[in-house]
Amino acid sequence: MELAAQRNPVELFKEWLVEAYKTEPSDPDAMSVATADSKGRPSVRMVLLKKVDSDGFFFYTNMESRKGGELAENPFAALCFHWKSQGRQVRVEGRVEKVSAEAYFRTRHFLSQLGAWASKQSRPLESRQELEDRVEEFRKKFEGGDVPCPPHWAGFCVVPEKIEFWQEGKGRLHDRFVYARKGEGWEMTRLNP
Ligand SMILES: Cc1cc2nc3c(=O)[nH]c(=O)nc-3n(C[C@H](O)[C@H](O)[C@H](O)COP(=O)(O)O)c2cc1C
Numbered sequence: 001m002e003l004a005a006q007r008n009p010v011e012l013f014k015e016w017l018v019e020a021y022k023t024e025p026s027d028p029d030a031m032s033v034a035t036a037d038s039k040g041r042p043s044v045r046m047v048l049l050k051k052v053d054s055d056g057f058f059f060y061t062n063m064e065s066r067k068g069g070e071l072a073e074n075p076f077a078a079l080c081f082h083w084k085s086q087g088r089q090v091r092v093e094g095r096v097e098k099v100s101a102e103a104y105f106r107t108r109h110f111l112s113q114l115g116a117w118a119s120k121q122s123r124p125l126e127s128r129q130e131l132e133d134r135v136e137e138f139r140k141k142f143e144g145g146d147v148p149c150p151p152h153w154a155g156f157c158v159v160p161e162k163i164e165f166w167q168e169g170k171g172r173l174h175d176r177f178v179y180a181r182k183g184e185g186w187e188m189t190r191l192n193p
Contacts, residue, residue: 009163009179009186010054013090016083016165017052023085033059033158034078035070043070049081050104050155057092060101060155062121068152071096077158087168096156105149113147114138169193 020028027048034044043066051058057079062068071077079092105113118134125131138147164178174193179186 007188009165009188010052010160012165013092013163014052016086016088016090017049017081020081020083020086020088024083025085028083030081031057031059032080033067034080035067036074036076037070038073040074043067049079056094056097056157056159058099058155058157060104060153062116062119062150062152063098063154064123064152065121067122071156077156079158089164089166091164091166092158092160092162094159094161096158099155099157101153101155102149104155105153106146110147111135114142116153117142117147117150164191 017028029049030046031049032044033047034042036042045067047059047061049057050060063072075096077094077096079090081088081090083089105116108116114135117138118131142148160181162178162180164176167175169175172193176191176193177188178191179188181187
């Protein structure tokens with residue numbers, strides 16, 4: 001892999017994502033999201049990338065979840081994509097900005113919309129039945145109309161400060177290129193594998 005030094009890394013990411021869609025057996029848009037609490041203790045989980053543009057990388061979640069709490073107190077995140085079929089990894093780091101989930105929420109399937117209302121994400125649940133009862137409760141409540149976006153649902157945009165591309169190479173001599181924001185543009189550095 002030879003990457004042009006002047007490439008825009010967000011555009012390059014989009015090209016890699018398109019290629020991953022062609023070859024990954026499932027969820028090429030899945031990424032790990034690392035957050036940390038105010039004491040710097042990290043946690044990580046998978047989420048789905050729902051949009052990427054010049055502003056950043058967007059995902060949606062329950063603001064009352066663990067990640068929601070950690071991002072409220074420490075608004076920085078790191079993302080990691082791994083596309084096994086392509087031998088590729090992309091890492092992203094940056095500040096997060098909270099964004100509305102309204103438009104995205106309307107695109108979710110009905111059951112996923114009910115689930116967003118029913119699930120008190122990341123908090124203890126007495127039984128599976130309790131969750132299913134809550135889904136039924138909201139099904140009745142919203143029957144025959146649109147399901148509104150729950151007030152505790154929103155998105156985060158990770159505004160990239162660094163984007164690193166990793167391409168598997170023979171004999172573990174992988175290629176790594178990291179782009180760091182510099183003024184209005186980006187500065188690229190090649191790294192040892
Ligand atoms: C492939 C995959 C995609 C997921 N996508 C999302 C997502 O887009 N949003 C979300 O809130 N949770 C998603 N989850 C669930 C999270 O991994 C996690 O269990 C949940 O958000 C609670 O995390 P927290 O307790 O760290 O906040 C996904 C899980 C997997 C395995």
